[in-house]
Amino acid sequence: MAETREPARKRTNDPEGMRQRILDVAELAFQERGYHATSLGDLMHAAGVTGGALHHHFATKKALGMAVIAERVAASVEETWLRRIEEAPSAREGVAQVFAAVAKELERQGFVRGCPLNNLAHELSLADDDFRMVLAGIFEAWRAAIADRMRLDQEAGAEEGVDPDRFAALTVAAYSGAMSMAKTEQDAAMLKVCAEALAAGQGTR
Amino acid sequence: MAETREPARKRTNDPEGMRQRILDVAELAFQERGYHATSLGDLMHAAGVTGGALHHHFATKKALGMAVIAERVAASVEETWLRRIEEAPSAREGVAQVFAAVAKELERQGFVRGCPLNNLAHELSLADDDFRMVLAGIFEAWRAAIADRMRLDQEAGAEEGVDPDRFAALTVAAYSGAMSMAKTEQDAAMLKVCAEALAAGQGTR
DNA sequence: CCAAAAACAGGTCAATCGTCCTGTTTATAA
DNA sequence: TTATAAACAGGACGATTGACCTGTTTTTGG
Numbered sequence: 001m002a003e004t005r006e007p008a009r010k011r012t013n014d015p016e017g018m019r020q021r022i023l024d025v026a027e028l029a030f031q032e033r034g035y036h037a038t039s040l041g042d043l044m045h046a047a048g049v050t051g052g053a054l055h056h057h058f059a060t061k062k063a064l065g066m067a068v069i070a071e072r073v074a075a076s077v078e079e080t081w082l083r084r085i086e087e088a089p090s091a092r093e094g095v096a097q098v099f100a101a102v103a104k105e106l107e108r109q110g111f112v113r114g115c116p117l118n119n120l121a122h123e124l125s126l127a128d129d130d131f132r133m134v135l136a137g138i139f140e141a142w143r144a145a146i147a148d149r150m151r152l153d154q155e156a157g158a159e160e161g162v163d164p165d166r167f168a169a170l171t172v173a174a175y176s177g178a179m180s181m182a183k184t185e186q187d188a189a190m191l192k193v194c195a196e197a198l199a200a201g202q203g204t205r
Numbered sequence: 206m207a208e209t210r211e212p213a214r215k216r217t218n219d220p221e222g223m224r225q226r227i228l229d230v231a232e233l234a235f236q237e238r239g240y241h242a243t244s245l246g247d248l249m250h251a252a253g254v255t256g257g258a259l260h261h262h263f264a265t266k267k268a269l270g271m272a273v274i275a276e277r278v279a280a281s282v283e284e285t286w287l288r289r290i291e292e293a294p295s296a297r298e299g300v301a302q303v304f305a306a307v308a309k310e311l312e313r314q315g316f317v318r319g320c321p322l323n324n325l326a327h328e329l330s331l332a333d334d335d336f337r338m339v340l341a342g343i344f345e346a347w348r349a350a351i352a353d354r355m356r357l358d359q360e361a362g363a364e365e366g367v368d369p370d371r372f373a374a375l376t377v378a379a380y381s382g383a384m385s386m387a388k389t390e391q392d393a394a395m396l397k398v399c400a401e402a403l404a405a406g407q408g409t410r
Numbered sequence: 411c412c413a414a415a416a417a418c419a420g421g422t423c424a425a426t427c428g429t430c431c432t433g434t435t436t437a438t439a440a
Numbered sequence: 441t442t443a444t445a446a447a448c449a450g451g452a453c454g455a456t457t458g459a460c461c462t463g464t465t466t467t468t469g470g
Binding site for chain 2 (some may be wrong): 447
């Protein structure tokens with residue numbers, strides 16, 4: 001009858017693609033629901049992978065979390081911040097551009113997921129020291145990139161008297177905190193206000 | 206024999222005390238381990254209460270979470286920030302004092318638990334809208350207190366040209382972000398650096 | 411072509427979770 | 441006193457969790 005041909009269904013192995021699909025859904029889920037609130041079952045369903053495949057690529061949930069941090073969160077910071085800061089005409093302008101670009105993007109999508117790094121840092125820093133140290137490294141690289149860019153400006157004769165490390169620390173802190181409020185209030189307003197305050201030298205003399 | 210007297214053990218009902226003991230351990234556990242990572246069993250064990258008592262005072266885990274936020278997190282912000290800002294000689298000095306006091310306390314205890322408000326805001330804002338709105342209200346009150354204090358200074362003739370709301374937003378953002386890094390790095394250094402940057406007008410012109 | 415390894419399927423399993431229920435004891439009010 | 445409600449004890453319950461295991465299929469190296 002109709003059952004005739006069932007000519008051995010093909011399965012195509014694509015280990016790297018499968019790995020990336022898992023990381024895709026894990027990255028999103030960890031951001032929106034958090035690490036602990038996301039079950040491996042959720043991820044299996046969302047990614048359309050079986051338990052065997054998931055366990056093959058990531059032996060434990062922690063291993064998956066570490067991979068998301070090392071490969072996705074770090075990359076996100078790099079793309080959003082490091083690359084743009086390097087390319088900007090100056091450190092200060094680069095910072096302003098990132099704040100503006102992120103605020104614009106948040107308004108476009110009408111939803112604030114928060115800063116990937118801060119989201120996971122808050123949940124995992126105290127839970128596990130391995131998580132904490134990797135996350136701390138990303139924070140440090142973030143600040144270093146901004147400070148280095150500021151030093152470049154200074155070598156070109158600008159920004160006299162500014163401490164690059166201090167400038168970088170305040171920038172990262174203001175962004176992190178502003179994004180924290182934006183997430184809680186589901187409104188990008190604080191991001192814009194803080195960018196203005198930083199630029200105007202508000203909160204200074 | 207020895208079994209003679211077992212004269213009906215007394216139990217003293219202390220509903221308010223029991224409630225506070227539960228809130229005590231819940232507040233601490235939610236800060237250190239997070240809301241989702243803390244089980245009601247953990248709390249029952251830590252507080253030495255039974256399931257019946259816990260359920261009597263807090264019907265659901267969410268109800269307990271809401272109580273911790275409304276009664277403990279809000280109070281923590283009030284005590285750490287609002288009260289000190291009101292009492293300070295000026296908004297700017299008050300901010301500096303809080304940063305310094307918190308940094309000193311963190312160094313004394315050698316452990317950074319993070320900002321209670323930000324900790325829960327990050328984990329719960331996207332998970333539940335009831336949580337989110339209460340948390341957003343605390344952020345708003347925090348900024349309002351700082352902005353109001355700045356307006357007082359301005360009525361006294363100081364701080365011309367400063368936008369109080371902008372100042373408040375940057376202050377809260379810088380503190381939140383600095384504490385986020387301090388927690389991740391388990392080091393109060395960022396808190397002090399950011400306080401200096403704010404005071405020096407670093408990151409400004 | 412063939413063996414060995416890698417990639418994946420699908421399910422088991424003990425442990426743990428939050429909720430809720432049925433009793434018992436203590437406090438309150440009439 | 442008495443009855444009525446509040447406060448608490450202690451456990452049951454189904455659902456869910458992360459880890460892991462045994463097969464099968466696909467790929468790779470010789």
